[in-house]
Amino acid sequence: MAWxxxxxQGILTGGLYALFACxxxxxxxxxxxxxxxxxxxxxxxxxxxxxxxxxxxxxVLWSIVVVVPLMAALxxxxxxxxxxxxxxxxxxxxxxxxxxxxxxxxxxxxxxxxANSRAIGTGNAIITSSFSLGSQIQxxxxxxxxxxxxxxxxxxxxxxxxxSKYGRLIRAVADDKEAAQMCGADYRHVFGIxxxxxxxxxxxxxxxxxxxxxxxxxxxxxxxxxxxxxxxxIGGLGSLWGTLxxxxxxxxxxxxxAQINISYEVLAGYLVxxxxxxxxxxxxxxxxxxx
Amino acid sequence: MSxxxxxxxxxxxxxxxxxxxxxxxWTGGGALIVVVVLALFPYLVGAGVWTIMVQAFIVxxxxxxxxxxxxxxxxxxxxQQAFVGLGAYFVLIIATDGLSPFAGLPxxxxxCGLAAVPLWWLLARLRTGYFAIATWVxxxxxxxxxxxxxxxxxxxxxxxxxLSGFTPTLLTAYTYWIGLAVTVVALAAIYLLxxxxxxxxxxxxxxxxxxxxxxxxxxxxxxxxxxxxxxxxCGAAGGVLAISELQVQPTAVFTVQWTAExxxxxxxxxxxxxxxxxxxxxxxxxxxxxxxSYNAWYLIxxxxxxxxxxxxxxxxxxxxxxxxxxxRLFPVGYWLWDPGSTGRRGVLGFGRRQxxxxx
Numbered sequence: 015m016a017w018x019x020x021x022x023q024g025i026l027t028g029g030l031y032a033l034f035a036c037x038x039x040x041x042x043x044x045x046x047x048x049x050x051x052x053x054x055x056x057x058x059x060x061x062x063x064x065x066x067x068x069x070x071x072x073x074v075l076w077s078i079v080v081v082v083p084l085m086a087a088l089x090x091x092x093x094x095x096x097x098x099x100x101x102x103x104x105x106x107x108x109x110x111x112x113x114x115x116x117x118x119x120x121x122x123x124x125x126x127x128x129a130n131s132r133a134i135g136t137g138n139a140i141i142t143s144s145f146s147l148g149s150q151i152q153x154x155x156x157x158x159x160x161x162x163x164x165x166x167x168x169x170x171x172x173x174x175x176x177x178s179k180y181g182r183l184i185r186a187v188a189d190d191k192e193a194a195q196m197c198g199a200d201y202r203h204v205f206g207i208x209x210x211x212x213x214x215x216x217x218x219x220x221x222x223x224x225x226x227x228x229x230x231x232x233x234x235x236x237x238x239x240x241x242x243x244x245x246x247x248i249g250g251l252g253s254l255w256g257t258l259x260x261x262x263x264x265x266x267x268x269x270x271x272a273q274i275n276i277s278y279e280v281l282a283g284y285l286v287x288x289x290x291x292x293x294x295x296x297x298x299x300x301x302x303x304x305x
Numbered sequence: 306m307s308x309x310x311x312x313x314x315x316x317x318x319x320x321x322x323x324x325x326x327x328x329x330x331w332t333g334g335g336a337l338i339v340v341v342v343l344a345l346f347p348y349l350v351g352a353g354v355w356t357i358m359v360q361a362f363i364v365x366x367x368x369x370x371x372x373x374x375x376x377x378x379x380x381x382x383x384x385q386q387a388f389v390g391l392g393a394y395f396v397l398i399i400a401t402d403g404l405s406p407f408a409g410l411p412x413x414x415x416x417c418g419l420a421a422v423p424l425w426w427l428l429a430r431l432r433t434g435y436f437a438i439a440t441w442v443x444x445x446x447x448x449x450x451x452x453x454x455x456x457x458x459x460x461x462x463x464x465x466x467x468l469s470g471f472t473p474t475l476l477t478a479y480t481y482w483i484g485l486a487v488t489v490v491a492l493a494a495i496y497l498l499x500x501x502x503x504x505x506x507x508x509x510x511x512x513x514x515x516x517x518x519x520x521x522x523x524x525x526x527x528x529x530x531x532x533x534x535x536x537x538x539c540g541a542a543g544g545v546l547a548i549s550e551l552q553v554q555p556t557a558v559f560t561v562q563w564t565a566e567x568x569x570x571x572x573x574x575x576x577x578x579x580x581x582x583x584x585x586x587x588x589x590x591x592x593x594x595x596x597x598s599y600n601a602w603y604l605i606x607x608x609x610x611x612x613x614x615x616x617x618x619x620x621x622x623x624x625x626x627x628x629x630x631x632x633r634l635f636p637v638g639y640w641l642w643d644p645g646s647t648g649r650r651g652v653l654g655f656g657r658r659q660x661x662x663x664x
Contacts, residue, residue: 106379109434114609117604118609124601125602291439
């Protein structure tokens, strides 16, 4: 029964990891940017939410309504300035600039908000409680809500990319930005929109993790960025549903590892990641279409 | 370089190819004098300076290795702390077995090189950003595995054995000399590698990978060689770190801060030149010493300077110097003297076109 519990908990945390990963995946898919500051930006989102909740005593839901558009705006601005400028130079510059951004954000948070961990208080008894399945399995409502959010975000992204006007533009620009530019689409603006969406999901990820666990300045890299990356690689590049599958596989691996010995939790996830890298480097969902 | 002499001979009337635009015969002698003076430092200046210099040696060795990876082979690794940590732990393990840590250092460095081969096999398929994060994941995984062994200190670390026989002054001096030795060997090795066949292959890859491949350049092998050499260098620096700190603490040797420091020092000094990391390390130590009482500020300012340099002065501080003075202390490229022009435009190899990938 303990193993069944581990698997169920793993699947549910997989939703959280998919939420971590979809922004990273989107930015790579559209502008070929691997944003090394991805996790630190999520932590910023979480910290802003904590600030809003502490000052205004609004419930978490309202802080999300404020933080997500705020981060989306930041995403658009960062993409149009810093990230676009580095993209115009070289792939190497993009990596250096986002890595620099990551170090600056992490140490800035450390400097101004200390190394202490902070949790986002949900202030809602139902969210923090859990329900029982059988006698040994306890499922937290919060994890179910986060999983559902991840599925809704992925469905929304899928619908947006395949049906809406901007979604078509994004796909066109991702395929061939020069050709899209010749047809009248300003690819820089479209990149900005894609970054705004990605940053919106990043803010959600930060807030979700802050409610599920605790946020500290180092959470951005050692948890959010690395787990997001592991989920993307396990699931397969460029596939939104692969990201969810990758997140679930990572979550289950971690929970099974924790079941063996609590200190194996994170390591077990990385070992599965490495195994996928060896056995199926194109990811679980990708079709074998390599030269 | 027989090919070069041939080319030079054949086109003597028209063109001339040299390693550098200026005569750099004095560089070798100058480098020797600098090394001798540095070796005599413990007799000349106070112990406080030695400690700072040991730090400079560690950062310079790391930065030179990162420069080899990113500047010459296009491999941006964010996980080089894996080898800093492994080097430190290998020295610790050897010293626990009774050998002197100083004697264990070369063995530890070679151990890191051996460890790099299977790790490269995992990473070889990944490019650019994915390579970067995957190295980071690997470094974290190695840390998590090492923390599982209580015999080498588990999660808290171990003091370095075999150092209690020295007086503090003598120990600091020995640490200084081993740090200097590691740095000199590292720089000399990189210089010789880049002057030789590997340098040519890397230039070919940088200019056009497909063309290099079809001309028979063994692209994968060249990249692996660079990764292994960088692992040996970072491992040696990690060993020096462990000796100078008198202990090995897992989270301190495996922190991504090492990669941040080596990357930023390289970028500020000048990516893709051997001189760049030297200049960058000087800037780094200056910033660190000035801001050391302000906690995390030196890393914040270092990161900001690196971002600005990466965007607006892509060849770094050394690039600015080279642009105006055409000075190469470590010439690994070629200068083509074209009698028809002023000789300003034509440089082959790692000359003027550098500081990033050319797509």
